[in-house]
Each structure stands twice: as structure tokens, then as C-alpha cells.
Amino acid sequence: MTIVHDHRGPHIALEWCLPSEVTAISPFVDKLMPLLRNCGCVSEGVSDVEIALREALANAIIHGNHEDRLKHVHVTCRCEPDEVSFAVKDEGKGFDINNVPDPTAPENIGSAHGRGIHVMKALMDEIRFEEGGVVVHMRKSAGEAPKLLAKDPHENGTH
Numbered sequence: 604m605t606i607v608h609d610h611r612g613p614h615i616a617l618e619w620c621l622p623s624e625v626t627a628i629s630p631f632v633d634k635l636m637p638l639l640r641n642c643g644c645v646s647e648g649v650s651d652v653e654i655a656l657r658e659a660l661a662n663a664i665i666h667g668n669h670e671d672r673l674k675h676v677h678v679t680c681r682c683e684p685d686e687v688s689f690a691v692k693d694e695g696k697g698f699d700i701n702n703v704p705d706p707t708a709p710e711n712i713g714s715a716h717g718r719g720i721h722v723m724k725a726l727m728d729e730i731r732f733e734e735g736g737v738v739v740h741m742r743k744s745a746g747e748a749p750k751l752l753a754k755d756p757h758e759n760g761t762h
Contacts, residue, residue, distance in 0.1 A: 614681060614682060614683040614684070615638075615642055615680075615681070615682040616679070616680070616681050616682075617635075617678075617679065617680045617681075617682075618677070618678070618679050618680075619631065619677070619678045619679075619680075620675045620676070620677055620678075621660070621664075621675060621676045621677075621678060622672065622675060622676075623663075623664045623668035623669075623670050623671050623672060623673075623674045623675060623676060623693075623694075624664065624670065624672065625661065625664055625665065625670065627664075628657055628660045628661060628664070631660070631678075632653060632656055632657055632660070635656075635680070636650075636652075636653050638682075639652070639680075639682050639687055642682045643684055643745065644682040644683055644684065644685070644686060644687040644745050645682075645687055645743075645745065646745065651726035651727065651743060652687055652726075652727070652743050654722065654726055655722065655723045655726045655727050655730075655741055655743075656689060656691075656741075658719040658720075658722050658723050659689065659691040659719075659723060659739050659741065660676060660678070660691060661719060662691075662693075662719050662720070662739070663676040663691050663692070663693035663695075663739075664676055664693070666695070666698070667693025667694070667695035667697075667737065668693045668694055668695050669695065671694075674693070674694040674695070675694060676691060676692070676693050676694075677690075677691075677692040677693075678690070678691050678692075684745070685744060685745050686728075686742060686743060686744045686745055687742070687743055687745070688740065688741065688742040688743075689739075689740070689741045689742075690738055690739070690740050690741075691738070691739050691741075692734075692737055692738040693737055694737075695737060696735075696737075697734065697735030697736035697737040698735070698736040699735075699736065700720075700732045700736055703716070703717045703720055704716060704717045705717065705721075706718045706721050707721065723739070723741060726743075727741045727742060727743050728742055728743050728744055729741065729742040729743075730742075
């Protein structure tokens with residue numbers, strides 16, 4: 604853990620390497636969230652940040668690394684007085700973000716795919732994928748109200 608003070612105040616940078624086991628998610632998040640709340644970059648209670656982080660970790664472990672115990676998930680977190688950001692990287696082959704079905708479309712209501720990404724987009728202020736989908740970056744400003752789950756008409760190439 605690195606704690607740095609600059610003109611904006613203190614910020615913390617953390618890095619972890621988690622095993623590709625679903626059972627590793629809750630102990631990790633349960634220890635991290637109180638730290639982020641104490642630093643003031645995440646509000647009290649179950650937060651959008653916690654839900655989005657759990658989704659990102661589950662996607663990395665299940666879909667990215669296919670729960671391969673020889674692979675790991677790498678997490679970096681930056682906590683600043685006004686926001687928190689994460690990068691979650693798996694050791695998988697990645698995916699085409701443009702080829703993820705819209706889980707809100709009538710034909711996909713019964714599908715289990717695409718819901719985690721949809722939830723992360725709805726809960727965080729920014730989400731982007733890099734390295735062919737192997738890395739997800741998420742950012743949330745402190746104290747912001749949750750976004751509504753309204754569909755963006757420009758998403759998925761529709762207008």
C-alpha cells in the first residue's frame with residue numbers, strides 16, 4: 604500500500620493478486636470496503652462500488668480465467684478524497700466488448716451473459732475495457748447518487 608499526499612489531499616494506491624477462485628471474492632471485498640470507507644472515497648453501507656467490484660472480480664475469475672487455479676486476477680485500487688478507481692485484470696484471452704449481447708433486449712431476458720457488464724456500467728461513473736477485454740477500469744466519484752438503469756440509445760450501435 605502506498606499513501607501519498609499532494610495538493611488534493613492524501614490518496615492511497617493498492618495492488619493485490621487474487622487466486623482464480625470465486626470463494627476469494629467476498630473475503631477480499633469484505634476487507635477492502637471498510638478501508639475505502641475510512642478513507643472517505645466510498646460512502647457507508649453497501650455501495651455501487653462494492654457491487655461493481657464484485658461483478659468485475661466474478662467476471663475475471665469465471666469468464667476470464669475460467670476458474671483456472673494456475674491463473675490469477677490482478678487488482679489495483681486508487682482511493683482519493685473525491686473518487687475511487689479500480690483496474691481488474693485477468694490472465695484470460697479477453698473478449699470483444701462490442702459482441703456482448705444487451706441483457707435488457709427481449710430476446711436476451713433469459714440469458715445469463717452480459718448482465719455483469721450492464722450492472723457495472725449502470726453503477727459506476729466510468730467503465731472501460733482495455734487489452735482486448737482482459738482489463739476493466741472503473742471509476743466512481745465519492746458521494747454521487749446511483750445512476751438510473753436507463754438504456755443509452757447510442758449503445759450497441761443503435762440510434
